[in-house]
Amino acid sequence: MFGSKLDIFNREWLDLVFAKKNxxxxxxxxxxxxxxxxxxxxxxxTAIFVFLFMTPKIYALIAGMSESEDNDLIxxxxxxxxxxxxxxxxxxxxxxxxxxPRNDQVKFPPPIVKPDELVRDEEPPKMEDLKVAxxxxxxxxxxxxxxxxxxxxxxxxxxQAAVVEDNTVYIALTMENxxxxxxxxxxxxxxxxxxxKYPPMASENNxxxxxxxxxxxxxxxxxTDVRAEGRKLGFGLEEEAVRVLKSSKxxxxxxxxGKPVRVKYNIPVRFTLPN
Numbered sequence: 001m002f003g004s005k006l007d008i009f010n011r012e013w014l015d016l017v018f019a020k021k022n023x024x025x026x027x028x029x030x031x032x033x034x035x036x037x038x039x040x041x042x043x044x045x046t047a048i049f050v051f052l053f054m055t056p057k058i059y060a061l062i063a064g065m066s067e068s069e070d071n072d073l074i075x076x077x078x079x080x081x082x083x084x085x086x087x088x089x090x091x092x093x094x095x096x097x098x099x100x101p102r103n104d105q106v107k108f109p110p111p112i113v114k115p116d117e118l119v120r121d122e123e124p125p126k127m128e129d130l131k132v133a134x135x136x137x138x139x140x141x142x143x144x145x146x147x148x149x150x151x152x153x154x155x156x157x158x159x160q161a162a163v164v165e166d167n168t169v170y171i172a173l174t175m176e177n178x179x180x181x182x183x184x185x186x187x188x189x190x191x192x193x194x195x196x197k198y199p200p201m202a203s204e205n206n207x208x209x210x211x212x213x214x215x216x217x218x219x220x221x222x223x224t225d226v227r228a229e230g231r232k233l234g235f236g237l238e239e240e241a242v243r244v245l246k247s248s249k250x251x252x253x254x255x256x257x258g259k260p261v262r263v264k265y266n267i268p269v270r271f272t273l274p275n
Contacts, residue, residue: 169216169262170254177255179217179263181248188248195244198274199236209233210268211241219260221250229266241269 172178181188202208211233215226226245228238254263 166259166261169264170256172254172263172265175254175256175261175263179221179251179254179265181251191248192244192269195247196240196269196271198271199240202233202235202237202271203273205235206273207233207235207237208271208273209237210270211237212266212268213241213245214264214266215245217251217253217263217265219253219262221253223248223251233271237271244269 181191211228212230213226214229216224218224223245226242228242232238253260255261
């Protein structure tokens with residue numbers, strides 16, 4: 001009846017299966033329309049896949065066309081203004097004749113190879129003439145009272161020797177004349193002892209010791225770049241030492257090769273607990 005191959009979706013087979021059953025329930029209609037629904041779903045899925053696959057290529061093609069339109073050159077004719085007419089009446093000034101030299105000059109140009117018919121018989125200067133005159137392109141009588149003029153290139157004024165300022169920071173131990181506090185180092189330590197105020201926090205915690213302070217004595221004797229170095233004692237001792245050094249009067253600056261220079265100095269500041 002149905003052939004050798006069984007097809008459960010065949011219309012006759014479906015009618016046989018659903019004979020004497022409620023075909024309006026829904027299963028019959030689903031089996032009946034299954035082939036058409038499957039074919040329709042396959043076509044829709046294929047169309048969506050092709051669309052998603054081709055979308056990047058279509059976008060790249062559209063973007064390339066827009067860029068090519070943006071890169072088109074806009075040709076515009078530029079009208080050049082004619083140059084101003086040359087005033088033939090303007091005559092350049094004659095060259096300035098240089099002043100005469102201080103010493104006499106004797107014509108002694110360099111040798112030039114010429115044909116025989118262009119050679120003019122001129123006696124070269126003698127050695128006695130060159131002893132009292134300078135060689136030159138032509139014979140010129142010198143002016144002993146003339147000033148020496150140095151011809152500078154066009155657009156450049158007279159040049160002066162550049163003065164290089166020495167800002168090197170020297171070490172006091174390696175100098176000819178290191179900086180000194182007015183009156184000597186004994187005066188300096190006397191002033192230091194009277195100027196330092198023992199920090200209350202260090203006194204309460206019984207903290208004492210040495211604070212090593214580095215500073216720079218400038219060319220004018222002023223004190224700059226004051227800072228504490230080495231192991232820190234804390235409790236305000238380093239801050240007090242730096243404060244006092246910054247209030248120091250001007251020192252006698254260090255001298256190197258007869259000129260004042262900048263010098264780095266290191267001193268220990270001892271803090272002793274008051275009795």
